[in-house]
Amino acid sequence: MVHVIIYILIIFMLLAALVALEAKNLLSSVVSIGAVGFMLSVVFLLLRAPDIAIIQVIIEILTLVILIRATIAVDVHLVKNIRQFFPFAICMVLLLLLFMFASKAMDLLPEFGNYLSEVAPHYLANGLKETGSANIVTSVILDYRAYDTLGEATVLFTAILGAVVLLRRKAKND
Amino acid sequence: MTNNKSGLSEIVKSVCCWIEGFIFLFGCYIVLFGHLTPGGGFAGGVIMAASFILIMLSFGKERVDLLFPWTRSTLVESFGALLFIGVAWLGIYYGGGFFANFLHQKFGGTPFTFLSGGTIPISNVAIALKVMAGLFLVFYVLSTHKVILDEDISKTEKDK
Numbered sequence: 001m002v003h004v005i006i007y008i009l010i011i012f013m014l015l016a017a018l019v020a021l022e023a024k025n026l027l028s029s030v031v032s033i034g035a036v037g038f039m040l041s042v043v044f045l046l047l048r049a050p051d052i053a054i055i056q057v058i059i060e061i062l063t064l065v066i067l068i069r070a071t072i073a074v075d076v077h078l079v080k081n082i083r084q085f086f087p088f089a090i091c092m093v094l095l096l097l098l099f100m101f102a103s104k105a106m107d108l109l110p111e112f113g114n115y116l117s118e119v120a121p122h123y124l125a126n127g128l129k130e131t132g133s134a135n136i137v138t139s140v141i142l143d144y145r146a147y148d149t150l151g152e153a154t155v156l157f158t159a160i161l162g163a164v165v166l167l168r169r170k171a172k173n174d
Numbered sequence: 175m176t177n178n179k180s181g182l183s184e185i186v187k188s189v190c191c192w193i194e195g196f197i198f199l200f201g202c203y204i205v206l207f208g209h210l211t212p213g214g215g216f217a218g219g220v221i222m223a224a225s226f227i228l229i230m231l232s233f234g235k236e237r238v239d240l241l242f243p244w245t246r247s248t249l250v251e252s253f254g255a256l257l258f259i260g261v262a263w264l265g266i267y268y269g270g271g272f273f274a275n276f277l278h279q280k281f282g283g284t285p286f287t288f289l290s291g292g293t294i295p296i297s298n299v300a301i302a303l304k305v306m307a308g309l310f311l312v313f314y315v316l317s318t319h320k321v322i323l324d325e326d327i328s329k330t331e332k333d334k
Contacts, residue, residue, distance in 0.1 A: 050212035146273035
């Protein structure tokens with residue numbers, strides 16, 4: 001039953017993504033991108049990953065607000081839709097090749113719910129005892145794999161530093 | 175409420191007055207109970223940033239400048255980053271490794287209660303401070319700061 005719901009949601013996500021690509025109005029394509037994100041969060045929730053679902057919902061709201069604010073005043077320049085044959089054909093062939101390779105690679109993946117890494121059962125068995133955190137995701141993020149979180153925090157810090165430095169109002173008089 | 179002209183309409187402003195505190199409180203809950211329930215520093219920090227962004231969208235820039243000026247938010251972001259690294263450094267001296275959970279090794283604490291998890295809640299709070307101030311800063315900078323070219327400056331000087 002859950003699988004059927006997930007497949008239906010994925011089909012609607014693909015449709016919304018197509019609408020976002022083909023929409024004439026910039027605002028409507030932003031809204032349909034938001035629909036893709038919210039459906040993705042429902043899929044995460046059905047796959048029993050509530051942490052990721054929460055983050056997906058909130059980030060989607062924030063990016064929607066930023067994108068709508070950015071696009072609401074922008075004029076759209078209409079471009080004549082000339083689809084040349086050869087670039088389109090090459091693009092389609094490449095997409096087909098990519099799809100074939102991806103389907104080959106998907107066959108090699110383990111089945112859903114089965115793990116390959118050998119540390120995963122250790123985390124599941126000893127996570128509560130060794131870190132004292134009842135939420136296993138937090139114990140992995142902030143204890144076993146804290147280096148990853150440090151790197152992610154550094155990336156965010158650097159990005160915000162760049163934005164603030166480039167867009168500050170007053171330059172130094174030099 | 176000092177400047178009625180800026181921001182959105184009166185209905186939006188009064189609704190935001192009611193719910194902005196609850197949104198911030200929900201973010202605090204997600205952060206502080208991140209080691210017990212789904213959520214954590216990143217999700218809670220984004221919720222808290224969203225409450226400030228709601229104030230900024232509905233009331234305009236002036237009210238947010240009073241509540242959380244951007245000089246203070248840079249300080250909060252740097253403090254969060256330093257707190258996260260400081261907890262990790264303390265692990266070297268007291269726990270035997272970078273990011274060692276020394277508080278849990280020493281004091282333990284009963285699982286499934288608020289005082290458990292050792293350094294994990296502290297790291298959650300640090301990440302939440304960092305993410306809240308950082309995302310708010312990005313929104314503030316992108317939506318208020320304008321690039322002024324030299325031609326524009328000469329135009330405004332001519333107008334004067």
